[in-house]
Amino acid sequence: MAGVALKLSAPWRFVKLRSSLVRFSTDPSLKLHTTASPMMATVDQFEQAKNKLSTLKNDPGNEAKLKIYALFKQDEARQQYCDLIGSLLTAEGGTSVAAKPAGSGTTYETLLVTTEDDITTIKLNRPAKKNAITTEMYNDIIAALEQAAKDDSVITVFTGAGDFYCSGNDLSNFTKIPEGGVDEMARRGGDLLREYVKAYIDFPKPLVAVVNGPAVGISVTVLGLFDLVYATDRATFHTPFSQLGQSAEGCSSYTFPKIMGSAKASEMLLFNKKLTAAQACDLRLVTEVFPDSSFQSEVWSRLKAYAKLPPNSLALSKQLIRSMEKDRLHAVNDAEVERLMERWTSDECFNAVMSFFQAKAKL
């Protein structure tokens, strides 16, 4: 991580300093001293390097640019911090920072999975990043859906922690280039996306989205594969694919035109139109909208009542409905993944992702 590290005794906390992540004491009596070695860039040097980047005459190429912009992100350092504390706690025989699920033995770093009142809830739990989905989270969600498919619950609910439902794909996924380069990154990403969407297509029980706030990208596109979508009136629905040099996924190139008509689907999927909850409900992407103040209580009392219905009848009816177009959905998923793998290696996509991190770094 570029930047400067301030060496301090505990107690300390993380703060942001000019796009760097530093440990900062909460105790004013502690003396600050930097660990900067001659090999380590100071904050000023880092700022200078950032400014000089735009003066490069020749394009350094996509891979070099991705490496450069990966240095802006603080996500990995935070994750490593959490992992380290978690492993230290585990080594001492204490509990890890991951959530303890109610109904199963599996824990996840960034998901809360609980089973209560015959409802298994999969909650994205990364509110500081607006529940953006990392590679690890895609794998965890697939595992949580597989587990929910087999457990005793009647209904499965998908929701988010904090003020956002989900901000879609974590764009820093694009900055983790494996040894095989961008083609390999795209291939791995494609395989993961295919499996992720497949888990929704094949899910055998009623699946309900409790959209607790704004939703972006893949968290919106897969909504066409849910059986019910309940939204707070604070929610918005945004699929900025062309803005990001990408293309539609989650079977939305098929489900959205079918649900809302091709002209309205194009406004969302091609032209990035963000819908309010009321508009999404009018277009039948959302089942019902609730006032934010009563959203949780109204939705959960309704879901608890639904979960008392005969489970086999619910599951078999859902499977019957899905069976009418399961093959088509798998074919759509394959086609969308193919197109996206090509998009992910394009200059349009690289430049858009880099613009996102560059804009963040300037704040």
Ligand code: COA
């Ligand atoms: N990928 C990576 N990081 C993301 C993210 C995403 N999809 N969405 C949010 N974040 C991060 C931000 O970088 C920020 O990190 P920081 O605190 O380290 O700077 C943090 O989450 C909070 O987001 P912020 O942008 O400060 O909140 P906001 O309320 O101003 O805006 C969004 C929220 C979601 C509108 C905005 O972050 C955004 O546009 N994100 C990108 C969404 C996107 O394009 N997703 C892919 C769709 S295909």
